[in-house]
Amino acid sequence: MIGRATAAAFVAAGANVVIADIDAEGGGKAVAELGDAARFITTDVTSDAAIDACIAAGIDTFGGIDYLVNVTTSYLDNGLETSRADWLRALDIALVGAAMFAQKLAPQLIARKGAIVNFSSVSAHRAQVGRFVYPAAKAALAQLTRSQALEFAPHGVRVNAVAPGWTWSNVMDALSGGDRGKADRVGGPFHMPGRIASAEEVAGAVLFLCSDAATFISGAELPVDGGYLAMGPEGTDNPIARLAG
């Protein structure tokens, strides 16, 4: 859902977009909404051949590729009990796929002085009950962003990450039974505005990082989290007032 909102933001800004996802049904719906500026290419990011084919089709369709936005993730995570196979599968989807996409797109991005945006998360920075794999993958992506930024800098390519807080998305939709109000009630207290984010708010930050308004921003991990990471354990509570009360 965040990927779809990001594609829509780029199209609204005048860009053409290739949506690469393993979910052909969801991808088909997304391009149907976005029209001729968007093309969907069924892509499994754990397959080098699929990434190659996606890049070739994107260049063939639109003449070149300026930006890479790595939204793909796995939420596969069984905490302490996660099997080796699940660890490897989740990291392949969430981390290695992004690394391989950047490696294979490097000649395009360098030639066109483009930019990369990776997706981290507030989960990369905080311990969360029962979650081992997803936070580790996101922390690795945040570090990969810094390494890639240094590598690409001499070529005029910027690399950044966004770190969203709780965002209304497919996973929230599924967990809450489609109840956005419930998601805001449960997740809101962890964010200063008292609600979770909309996908469009994250998409806007991705677009900004790719834009000429961000030409001196590289290696950054931009929180799009309503102050989640800025707050400590006290959250929006005022314990001093309670202590004195």
Ligand SMILES: NC(=O)c1ccc[n+]([C@@H]2O[C@H](COP(=O)([O-])OP(=O)(O)OC[C@H]3O[C@@H](n4cnc5c(N)ncnc54)[C@H](O)[C@@H]3O)[C@@H](O)[C@H]2O)c1
């Ligand atoms: N939703 C949140 O609250 C939240 C918070 C922080 C960060 N994020 C990050 O934002 C990004 C988008 O999150 P979302 O909630 O919209 O996720 P989502 O599940 O809607 O999107 C992930 C996409 O990855 C695709 N995918 C899975 N395996 C794939 C594979 N092998 N090859 C290609 N595509 C594959 C899925 O089909 C899906 O469309 C993710 O990187 C996520 O970690 C989300």
